[in-house]
Amino acid sequence: MLLSHGGEPSGAADPVARWTVEQVLALAPDDASRKAGSRLGAAGPWSEAGHGGTGTVWGLCKGSGSKPYRTVVDTTGPAYKCSCPSRKFPCKHALGLLLLWASDGSALREGEAPEWAGEWLEGRRRRAAERAAAPAAGEGPAAGLADPEAARRRADRRAERITGGAQELEQRLTDLLRGGLAAADRSGYALWEETAARMVDAQAPGLAGRVRELGAIPASGPGWPVRLLEECALLHLLDSAWLGLDRLPEPLAATVRTRVGLTSPAEGPAVRDRWLVLAQYDTQDGKIVTRRIWLHGEESGRTALLLSFGAAGRSPGQALPVGVTIDAEVTPYAGGGRLRGELGQQFGAPIASASPPPGGTTGDAVTAYGRALLDDPWLDSWPATLRDVIPVPSGDGWQLVGAADGSALPIAPSGLSRPGLWKLVALSGGGPVTVFGECGHRGFDPLAAWCAEASDDSAGATVALV
Amino acid sequence: MSTTTTTGAPVNAPWEELVTSALLGTDRRPPPTGSGPADGPAALLDAAALHTVRRRAALLPATGAAVPEAAPPDPRPPLPAAARRRLAQLLADRSAPSGSGRRGTAPDLTELIPQWLASAGARGFRAPADLLPALLDAARARTDLRPHALAFAGPRGLWLATLNPEWKFALRASTNRSRLPSTEDQEAVVRLWEEGLFAERVALLGAVRAQDPAAARALLATTWSTERAEDRLMFLDSLRTGLSSDDETFLEEALSDRSRNVRSTAAELLSALPDSALARRMAARATSCVNPDRTGGEEAIAVEAPHECDAAMQRDGVAPVPPSGRGERSWWLGQLVEATPLTVWRERFGGRAAQKVVALPVADDWGAELHAAWCRAAVRQRDPEWARALLGAPSTPPASGPGTASLAERSKLLAILPTAERADWVAGFIAAHGLSEAFQLLGVCAVPWAEPLGRSVVDALDIARDAGSYPWSFSGVMGLAERCLDPAEADRLEVLTTTPDEPEGASPGAGGYWSEAFRRLVSTLRLRAAMDAELAQAA
Secondary structure, X not given: OOOOOXXXXXXXXXXXXXXXXXXXXXXXXXXXXXXXHHHOOOOOOEEEEEEOOOOEEEEEEOOOOOXXXXXXXXXXXXXXXXXXXXXXXXXXXXXXXXXXXXXXXXXXXEOOOOHHHHHHHHHHHHHHHHHHHHHHHOOOOOHHHOOHHHHHHHHHHHHHHHHHHHHHHHHHHHHHXXXXXXXXXXXXXXXXXXXXXXXXXXOOHHHHHHHHHHHHHHXXXXXXXXXXXXXXXXXXXXXXXXXXXXXXXXXXXXXXXXXXXXXXXXXXXXXXXXXXXXXXXXXXXXXXXXXXXXXXXXXXXXXXXXXXXXXXXXXXXXXXXXXXXXXXXXXXXXXXXXXXXXXXXXXXXXXXXXXXXXXXXXXXXXXXXXXXXXXXXXXXXXXXXXXXXXXXXXOOEEXXXXXOOOEEEEEOHHHHOOOHHHHHHHHHOOOOEEEEEEEEOOEEEEEEEEOOOOOOOOOOOOEEXX | OOOOOOOOOOOOOXXXXXXXXXXXXXXXXXXXXXXXXHHHHHHHHXXXXXXXXXXXXXXXXXXXXXXXXXXXXXXXXXXXXXXHHHHHHHHHHHOOOOOOOOOOOOOOHHHHHHHHHHHHHHXXXXXXXXXXXXXXXXXXXXXXXXXXXXXXHHHHHHHHHOOOHHHHHHHXXXXXXXXXXXXXXXXXXXHHHHHOOHHHHHXXXXXXXXXXXXXXXXXXXXXXHHXXXXXXXXXXXXXXXXXXXHHHHHHHHHOOOOOHHXXXXXXHHHHOOOOOHHHHHHHHHHHHHEEEEOOOXXXXXXXXXXXXXXXXXXXXXXXXXXXXXXXXXXXXXXXXHHOOOOHXXXXXXXXXXXHHHHHOOEHHHOHHHHHHHHHHHHHHHOOHHHHHHHHOOOOOOHHHOOOOOOHHHHHHHHHHOXXXXXXXXXXXXXHHHOOOOOHHHHOOOOOOOOHHHHHHHHHHHHHHHHOOOOHHHHHHHHHHHHHHOOHHHHHHHHHHHOOOOOOOOOOOOHHHHHHHHHHHHHHHHHHHHHHHHHHXXXX
């Protein structure tokens, strides 16, 4: 927690945002700790539980031993500390404490942290302040830049390996097309797995990921040859773009480098804004969990995507409760329409927020996607907020129909299989709602919704659909 | 995007031809891209990439399907914020995988859902829209939740259920009163009665009967002869609510129904009307079998069971064939006594009150048979005086009690007694006999338990602890206590949560487990108090 409020009046009247039960449960590294945490999410085993009013929570939890465990959570990180021996992170005590905080208004008293919790919180605060001060002092020869010449040589070597990989991939794609996609159905998954492994060797994780996805297409139902041809063609476009990188304009070249898997650090300038957290969801890719957090800047009008990753048994490091607004800096990455950003300094605690981003029509959403393809033809989707749409059943699926003009976007398959679809339908009740989601060639994938109907208890509140 | 490709192939080749060529292979089917065969695959990929990006960039919204009818409005007020968070936690915990092993000291949230729903429903709150799917899922998995969950879900919940086949149960379970026509609207009533779905018709009949029983009977009579046997049975069953002597004529006719189930249900309903002709016929038969016996010194009851089950008896609903293992004559006797108005016996035995009649000795081992039949009659006729007499004093050991030793029958008899008396009786039973047989009896007591009942349960648990047994021998009662004790008792129970010194001969470690069980009891009661307080807040 940073004490700097950047000149704004501190102690604003806005209530500090409390997390919802669903948001807390989403932090659990696995089902077992989710269950164990739920059991601890009631007043029973807790004593001296309290919160500091700024997102810090602490409590003593009676365990099997004689001494209770000391649990502290800083929800702005979030960061956890617990004296229990669990290797899970966050542990069940931290989850239980957060659940107690989320569900039982009377269980935690607001006040000063006890000494044992205060030390840790103070230490975090100090380190954060040092980090914030560091860039000014650390402009000099930082560790990574110790030998720019060596770094350049390493980058060149890697680029050569990727080039080798791209050439090999190009060869495999043309071989595939020469023999026909019909054969791809028979050759099965192993062919793609092996090719993906070759791309990992070539240090091109972006290519490897796309290749692996090709392997799933022949089993994806009717129309798979068309989808396979499309994805093969885009993969071909990517590797030939890499091979011709020096002839591309710089923004497109940056996109190609990112798509291939070369990450470059986020480069400024940082955008400070009041960012509304629109959605947070995880996807599993092998052993790695990728967490996506969508933000919308109130003043800048920008939408930003925060990515974080977690290995098996650990939640991705970043977590922000959907529906709150944080005053923070976000630094964009190059490439891909500069959508991805990195969360920098936060100012003050998150506060509860009510209003959705300004939205548009279904036509606006597909137009924005189409325009974004100019910068990044490999984009599957682009964030969009639809104003006043009604979820309507249509054939086997669902549509979002504009209340004003009757135009419709189909809900994407990923959105159809999620329980959040029914939350959206329930919230709408057959009337118009505002929906944020990812709009792309597969349809619109709803991630959050707001109901304008003033009489509803969820009025204005952001309802997470993932 | 550039409009030329890296291989210079034309980009406007029709997409279908590209797909065909890709499927079959460019060796067999060169792509329509105009280049040499060596460039075939790359040219095809170039053209396909361009086509794909162009198609994606040119997407347009479709014309939307017709918007379905919106959910009917729900005028109930929204939940207070704290109660809303609590519901979210209860429903989220429900979906967590169930663990095994010791329960620890934390309350079991799943067990508190029914109570929360009942309480929220009683206070007339509207369910939060975004929690409706979880609520319907919970009701789907647990039939015991359905009535309260569906009432709480309200019209929007039903509207939602029409859209998802997994929630079909909600449409079946709900009487859907909002869609019924006004009972004033004669034409609409008749149309729904003639064209409606079965569930709608049952609901309609109930609604009309509540307003005007005669009109309901008239409505039923219009189609009675053409209804299917199962439906006739269900319609007849709906007369149970608000049964009166006005229904007798209709029921008498149903005694000649084609279906045996309809006949026996009609007979059962008639026998619950003490003034009905059937009840009088049964009384005549029963009193010819059960007589005062003055042959000995003291007055007793002599029983001469019927020797045959004639056609008239069968028409009055007596089943002629006993279940295997039972004698015919005692089977017939049981049915006659069960269907006989209990008031008959006072007259038969010299004006004695029920208690005195029950106390009379019965000759020739017919006692158990006769008393069991009286128990069934008391339940059927909802007669508290007879129920009281047949239950006897709670301190009497069950085996030598007056009416029946069966706990199931006793709990049915208890259910007829007024709430306070019921709780007192069970409290007395527990004080005298402990907890081991009390579970079923506790189940019919009103929640939260009255103070004397709660105290006797807690005392019995305390005694069991002092006796050195393990708490899990009483886990059923302990679980009931968590749900049914008055939350106000929590403070008084706090003293039990300490770990006592192990008494001589106690089971090892029992003291610690008891302390844990009592801690859970106390924290569950506190949680219930908190839940009530949250629901009591202004929204």
